Amino acid sequence: MDSHDVQSDLKHVLYTREQIADRIKELAAEIDRDYAGRDVLLVGVLKGAVMVMADLSRALHSHVSMDWMAVSSYGSGTQSSGVVRILKDLETDLLGKHVLIVEDIIDSGLTLSWLRTNLESRGPASVEICALLRKPAASKVDIDVKYVGYDIPNEFVVGYGLDFAEKYRNLDFIGTLAPHVYE
Numbered sequence: 001m002d003s004h005d006v007q008s009d010l011k012h013v014l015y016t017r018e019q020i021a022d023r024i025k026e027l028a029a030e031i032d033r034d035y036a037g038r039d040v041l042l043v044g045v046l047k048g049a050v051m052v053m054a055d056l057s058r059a060l061h062s063h064v065s066m067d068w069m070a071v072s073s074y075g076s077g078t079q080s081s082g083v084v085r086i087l088k089d090l091e092t093d094l095l096g097k098h099v100l101i102v103e104d105i106i107d108s109g110l111t112l113s114w115l116r117t118n119l120e121s122r123g124p125a126s127v128e129i130c131a132l133l134r135k136p137a138a139s140k141v142d143i144d145v146k147y148v149g150y151d152i153p154n155e156f157v158v159g160y161g162l163d164f165a166e167k168y169r170n171l172d173f174i175g176t177l178a179p180h181v182y183e
């Protein structure tokens with residue numbers, strides 16, 4: 001195949017679309033149980049969390065609203081800069097709301113640690129986190145994450161919303177990137 005063949009950029013598949021769908025249904029069942037009788041505001045973190053948000057929200061039976069925030073700490077590299085910038089803020093007033101932050105991945109944890117503190121300062125009734133992936137070995141800060149899909153090894157992953165230099169977000173599975181792509 002030519003140099004645009006996506007498969008040749010990947011080392012291996014970590015989770016298939018079926019595995020992701022099953023895990024998201026399990027997380028949704030937990031969330032429905034925990035938030036029974038309460039309205040939830042899902043806050044999706046653009047752009048990585050788009051796929052998780054779309055599938056998780058449709059697997060939930062609770063009443064939910066959705067809003068979006070865009071923050072950036074990575075630019076086009078594979079290492080977090082640690083400097084978080086708000087690129088787009090929420091449109092919703094968080095006062096008295098039960099907020100559930102929806103993320104694709106916790107890597108260093110710097111993005112979510114900063115975001116949680118930021119949202120907690122806006123007077124919500126509660127703030128919890130749901131992240132599909134977490135890399136325990138890469139953690140630079142302790143964060144209390146209530147819902148985690150999978151703990152994964154410390155390798156750069158792409159697909160299902162996750163990018164490398166804005167590519168691969170549209171893959172319907174999660175895979176690890178072959179080193180030749182970023183070295």
Ligand SMILES: O=P(O)(O)OC[C@H]1O[C@H](OP(=O)(O)OP(=O)(O)O)[C@H](O)[C@@H]1O
Pocket residue numbers: 045046047048049071072073074075080103104105106107108109110111112163
């Ligand atoms: O735990 P951390 O080390 O902070 O990394 C995790 C964050 O980095 C990625 O987003 P990025 O800033 O690349 O933006 P994107 O979602 O638009 O890809 C990812 O979607 C998380 O938001």
Ligand code: HPA
Pocket residue numbers: 074105107155156157158162163164
């Ligand atoms: O492993 C990753 N892949 C894609 N985006 C990311 N942002 C933080 N970690 C990652």
Ligand SMILES: [Mg+2]
Pocket residue numbers: 048074162163
């Ligand atoms: Mg990214």
